Amino acid sequence: MGGCCSRDEVGRMPTSGAMERVDAFYAAEEDSVRVGDGGARVRLKGSCMVASMFTQQGWKGVNQDAMTLWEGFAGDQGTIFCGVFDGHGPYGHRVACHVRDALPSRLQSGMKAFEGGAGDTGGDGDGWFASWNATIVSAFEELDKELSNHPWIDCICSGATAVTILKERDHLIIANLGDSRAVLCTRDDDDQLVPVQLTVDQKPNLPSEAERIRSCRGRVFSLEEEPDVHRLWLPDEDSPGLAMARAFGDLCLKDFGLIATPQISHRKLSDKDEFVVLATDGVWDVLSNEEVIKIVSSANKRSAAAKQVVDRAVRAWRTKHPTSKVDDCTVVCFFLQQPLPASNKPTRGIRRDSTVSADLSCTDSFRTARSEVSEPEMEVGAGGSQQEWTALDGVSRVNSLLKLPRFAKALSWRKRSVKIEEDT
Template sequence: MGACCTKDGRCRGFMGDLVEWKEDEAGEEIDIRRGSDAGDLIRLKGSSSFTSMYTQQGRKGINQDAMTVWEDLSGEKEMFFCGVFDGHGPQGHRVAHHVRDNLPSKLSAALKISQRHQKKYSKLDVDVTDTDDDSSGNCNSRVDIKDRPRNPSSQNISLASWEGTFVKSFKETDEELCLNSSIDSFCSGTTAVTIVKQGHHLIIANLGDSRAVLCTRGDNNQLLPIQLTVDLKPDVPSEAERIMNCRGRVFAVEGQPDVYRIWMPDEDCPGLAMSRAFGDFCLKDCGLISVPEVSYRNLTIKDEFVVLATDGGHYHTCKTSDFQELKPLDGLPFFAGMGCVNKR
């Protein structure tokens, strides 16, 4: 099943304007919509000149993946928002769709506010050097926002502001989800891996264990994968420390010794295999948070495209051979729950 919205679904555009999901004459949901007066072009599946999305029904029942691409985010030409969301729990598909439909509009609204505050905002223009070339294909290559130099005299939004904007948007989306009585998100939630791309600037915000992987060229022009995100799992030392400080417990169960999970203080449930997520409010007092890890990359001429994938697909995305297979497909993704955005 592809990424889609329920027939009675809606998406909030900039500053709360409602955008109705519409159907064509055959009753099929239209994949492309215009998001309010900000000019955002919203896609839920399919491909364009710059992006492609694909998801496939697995063997576990309902497909809980969701994804979206917003072109001209916040009215800015050639600014793309891409997000992939992997739901879990009984209502995980509904949580994933809720986040898909609400997070981008909150980010768009926050960017509009930054526009007004800074008077002028046409393109990201930060004083940074090229990222270190990792032609080895190391799957752990990444740079945190705080490690990037800033241009304090720039009238454009700073990298620190980008981080604050993402954190604020994620927090508001999670709070809104908590108040939504139509979705039981007490033991259901979703991951989120998102990017905003404008020109050669790439901002990545990650929540959970979905991944962003960059395809770049090595010294011999071969395609190489570079992982842009870190899997936020309960056994990551800093994550485990936060969870245990909140009286949550972290351990693996018999039969799955390599999969560490979060458990409530006095009950052996729910056993969540990630340390950050939207929803899952039964664990929000036990160290689970909805604060994304935000990072930045300066794209170079060697970089080809970025793949966003759920854990059903990203097990393959750090293999060089898989990126070689992507080449004849012109960068189109083919793993379940995956979105792809070209560099150009």
């Protein structure tokens, strides 16, 4: 679902030549691999030995999703960072791309601030994780403050979510901000594939989130036309209607319960853990955890796994929500085990979630949902009968019903005026 939705028409901010160049930069397909801080190999699309990445634009305009993978993170070849970022609001694509590029560097700087790590201590003990927790929280919150003063990204009613993982040898640290999701595929004692949800979708109606929002005078309710989508609103205006409780940006809501503090968890990996799927809510709105790990585990090539998840999600949008606009869909499949030869691959079933050939050539990862539009397909149930889905008539199912609040217009105009004066 999108970040903001609007019940009123909103005039777009005048776009200068500089802003057009900024958007052109974000829209351009980056090189498959570039060198990041500390000599890390940074990938923004495609596939490699450890991951499959794919993003597809929906039907709402510019693709506001972003993704990244850093191998050799912080100069350590045994450390890998990856994440997906989902923008919302008029300038959400700028926020998502800025977070994608700036967050890893901030995390690396924070790593240097504390002594030791998994390589020195084995990652055991509360002190190691407490240090990581403080470093990640600080990086997220400082980046959010930086966005509030950014010279050319208007974050008054625009923002982005983030779900990231950091693998340091056999340790996995998960940080989540918003309603994207991370799901681990592991094996149980019967050698069956089992999805384990590593994050909680931070929706405004979650009891702990709703309590914080209301204590800050924010409001949480759903609209009559979309009763299943709870949103965050200002105290005295039906705006902006944000469909998540935590996010970067969205400055108009930061005094009313929206925070940029991520939820962080740690998992010690075992040889039963096979892969992690990071995906934006455009995927999880229409596919279950079980469906996603089944698609990935049955892919004939690792490099095609992320694309196959996105393709299935787009088809599901057209059948489950035929009157809604397909959301942007972004997937990163991060593989924890070395691939087996095709002849040695075991056949395993998929068990329900009990908790909340190795062709790895580089593949193109950018497409649009409209490029493969066909007649809506009906899902076939277990008994062979067609399965019907209900839809909200005419609802675009976006993340934010953007109706620019009065004070936000003034702040946005003031910010642009200061920028114009500085440029002249």
